[in-house]
Amino acid sequence: MLVVRNFKNIFAIPELTKKLAFTLGVLILYRLGDFIPIVGIDVAALAQQIAQKSSWIGGALGFMNTMTAGALDKGALFALGIGPYITASIAMQFLTLAIPELEQLQKEGAYGRRKIEQYTRYLTLGLSILQGSMYLGSLHAMGVVLNPGIGFTIMTLLSLAAGSMFVMWLGEQITAFGIGNGSSMLIFAGIVARFPNAVFSIWHQVFGLGQSPLILILVPAIFVAITACIVFLEKGERKIPVQYARRVVGNRVYGGQSTYIPFKINPSGVMPVIFAGTVLNVPLALLSYFATKFTSLKWLAVSVGYGQPLNLVITFLLIIFFAFFYTALIFDPNKLSEDMKKSGGFIPGVRPGKQTADFFDYILTRVGLVGAIYLGALAVVPTIINVYFGLPLPFAGTSLLIVVGVALDFSAQVESYLLEHRYEGFLSSGRLKGRATR
Numbered sequence: 001m002l003v004v005r006n007f008k009n010i011f012a013i014p015e016l017t018k019k020l021a022f023t024l025g026v027l028i029l030y031r032l033g034d035f036i037p038i039v040g041i042d043v044a045a046l047a048q049q050i051a052q053k054s055s056w057i058g059g060a061l062g063f064m065n066t067m068t069a070g071a072l073d074k075g076a077l078f079a080l081g082i083g084p085y086i087t088a089s090i091a092m093q094f095l096t097l098a099i100p101e102l103e104q105l106q107k108e109g110a111y112g113r114r115k116i117e118q119y120t121r122y123l124t125l126g127l128s129i130l131q132g133s134m135y136l137g138s139l140h141a142m143g144v145v146l147n148p149g150i151g152f153t154i155m156t157l158l159s160l161a162a163g164s165m166f167v168m169w170l171g172e173q174i175t176a177f178g179i180g181n182g183s184s185m186l187i188f189a190g191i192v193a194r195f196p197n198a199v200f201s202i203w204h205q206v207f208g209l210g211q212s213p214l215i216l217i218l219v220p221a222i223f224v225a226i227t228a229c230i231v232f233l234e235k236g237e238r239k240i241p242v243q244y245a246r247r248v249v250g251n252r253v254y255g256g257q258s259t260y261i262p263f264k265i266n267p268s269g270v271m272p273v274i275f276a277g278t279v280l281n282v283p284l285a286l287l288s289y290f291a292t293k294f295t296s297l298k299w300l301a302v303s304v305g306y307g308q309p310l311n312l313v314i315t316f317l318l319i320i321f322f323a324f325f326y327t328a329l330i331f332d333p334n335k336l337s338e339d340m341k342k343s344g345g346f347i348p349g350v351r352p353g354k355q356t357a358d359f360f361d362y363i364l365t366r367v368g369l370v371g372a373i374y375l376g377a378l379a380v381v382p383t384i385i386n387v388y389f390g391l392p393l394p395f396a397g398t399s400l401l402i403v404v405g406v407a408l409d410f411s412a413q414v415e416s417y418l419l420e421h422r423y424e425g426f427l428s429s430g431r432l433k434g435r436a437t438r
Contacts, residue, residue, distance in 0.1 A: 023178035041075035077163040088123035132160035188406040236265035266371035268326035270405030276318035307387035316376040323372035333360035
C-alpha cells in the first residue's frame, strides 16, 4: 500500500499533475502521427520488406525503424521521427567546438542559446529533406511505390520534412512544459508501444510455430538480467571525499564539515546510445540507397547489416565515443575545481587548483571508461544472442537501454517534485538520483 499512497501523492501537486498530463497528451499526439500513412505507398509490402532483416535493404531500414518507433514500416507521416533533430544537435555540438564564432555565441547567455537552437532547426530541416530523399529512394528500390512520378516525390518529401519538424516541435514542448527530455521521451514512447507486439511474437513462436517452451522462460530471464545491469550502471557511482576548511566570520564558525562528490559510472545516461543509433542511421541509409544503383556496393551493405560483426563493432565503438564526448560537454573539471576552491573545499591529499582539476579528469576518465564499455556491451549483447545463438529476443539492446534509462530519469524528476513539496518520495527509498536533478 505504500507504493499506492506514494503514487497518490503525485496528484496532490497541481503543477506536477499538469506537467504529467501535458506530457501524456503530447505523447498520444505523437503516437497518432505514426498511424497517418503517406499516400501512394503499399504499406503491407513495405512492412514485409523491412521485417526481412536478412535483406540488406530491410536490415538498414530495420535498424532505423527501431529508432523511429516503427513508423518506417507503416510509411507514416512521422517516418523520420526525431532522428534528423538529434543528428542536427550532434552536428551543432561538434561545430560549436570547432568554430570559435559559434563557441563565443554559445557563451552569450539566453540570446546565444536561442541562436544556436535556431541554427539547429535550420539544419534539422535540411537533414529531414536529405533523409527523406534516402527513404524515398529505398521505397522505389523495394518496389512499394504505387504511382511513381514527380508529383509523388515532391508530396512525399514535403510530408516527411513537415512530419519531422512537427516531431521536433513536440519534443521541445515536452522539454519546456512537461516532464523529462522531449527527444528521449518520444523515442521511449515509440519503443514501449511496440512491446505488446513483442510479447505476442514470443507467444506465437511457441504456440503457433511449435518452438521450445523454454523460450517463455529464457527471454523474460534475459530481459530481467539486462534490465538489472542497466539499473546498476545508472545508479553506480564513485564518491570523492571533500573537506571544507573552517572559517570564522564575526562570532560564527562556518565550514569544517566533510562531504563527497558523486562521479557516476555512466554520467551521460542513454544519450550515447541515442546518438550512436542516430548517427549510424545516416551512412546505413546512404549505403542502402546507393547499393540499389551500384551493385558493387551491395557486399558492403550486407556486411554492415543488422547483426553482422562489423555493425556490432561500429555500434560498440560509437557508443564509447559518444559516452566520452557527451560527458565532456556536461562536465568541466576546471570549473568544478575552481568552484570548490572558492567555497573553501579541498580533496584530502590533493592540492587545490590545477592538481584538483587533473585529479577530477583522471577519475572521470577511469570511471567513464568502465561505464562506456559496460554501456556498449549491454547494447550489442542482445543482438548477439538473437543472431548467433538463435534465441528470438523481441528487443534490441539499444531499445532496452533507452527505455530503462529514460524511465529512471523520468522517475527521478517526479521524485524531486515530491520531495520539494515535502511529500514522501514516489520511490519508497527516496534515493533515486537522475541527471536532471543533479
